[in-house]
Amino acid sequence: MISKKTKYGLQALLSLARQHGSGPILIADLAEQEQIPKKFLELILLQLKNAGILGSRKGKGGGYFLAKDPGQITMGSAVRVLDGTVAPVPCVSETAYQKCTECADEESCGIRLVMKDVRDAVADILDNTTLKEVLVRSSDVSKKAKKVIDYSI
Amino acid sequence: MISKKTKYGLQALLSLARQHGSGPILIADLAEQEQIPKKFLELILLQLKNAGILGSRKGKGGGYFLAKDPGQITMGSAVRVLDGTVAPVPCVSETAYQKCTECADEESCGIRLVMKDVRDAVADILDNTTLKEVLVRSSDVSKKAKKVIDYSI
């Protein structure tokens, strides 16, 4: 399960991706658009900025913006920043590894072997899906839905 | 991230699978073998029993045992019983679905589309991995390790 924080963060990133190129967006506007508690969003954006995913400018005309192209920011990187890891157990995490106390031999731990497969499958999806791709996919669905409606007229 | 409860549960199931056929195992013995707090394990085993994964017998000679063959119990079923779901967000869960409040249209929600892929990938692994397979895999690793040692002598 991903946290609400991570979900908010992804929402915000996608919103910024949609508005990419139109300059900095205010936290307040983003919060309003995405219906995210403003103060909470503040922390999230800051974390994403400190991780190099977002950029910011202070003062009038300031706000937040993507530090890179939407096609170069992956869902995986955002989830790792906000949730710490993508792995189902710490002992198979690449970014937040922690030796597990219970099993004697990590190499032959059956649970670990399976969870490693899970981690790899999840990472494969999230690390190969960019914000841009997500936008395209979701607009494809919308178009398709519209098409169906058009036919029915 | 799976909970410690789920991890304990999987450990216990694998231990019972290893000892499958030798009659009921005492909670106390399982707790000792797997180094799991006994009282906590008690709750976990009960939950697995109520879900039909384990069977039990009271009184002398009693204990817990697998209700089915190790080849017929999947990691997925155990995780769902103990963690409630396998999905990263409630809106893509088959077993613990909850409509998400934030996105207007679920069908075209980009986050949901990606998380659905993640869920499917995770479910595909966990639902197609039985306790038996886990045991085989982990003993394969052990054998391989042993072989290396043999060569080095």
Next chain:
DNA sequence: CGTATTCTCTATCGATTTAGTAGGCTAAAA
């Protein structure tokens, strides 16, 4: 310059969840 604007940072708080404990109850053997 100085003031309005907007992000930055630290601290705190309440609610929920997680991990674990306690203890009496019930069923089955012997």
Next chain:
DNA sequence: TTTTAGCCTACTAAATCGATAGAGAATACG
């Protein structure tokens, strides 16, 4: 009918999560 061993409910401590408050620091602009 006593012992054994699971069943069940309740409780609690600690951690995490979601959210808020408010002062501080940087930037633009008149």
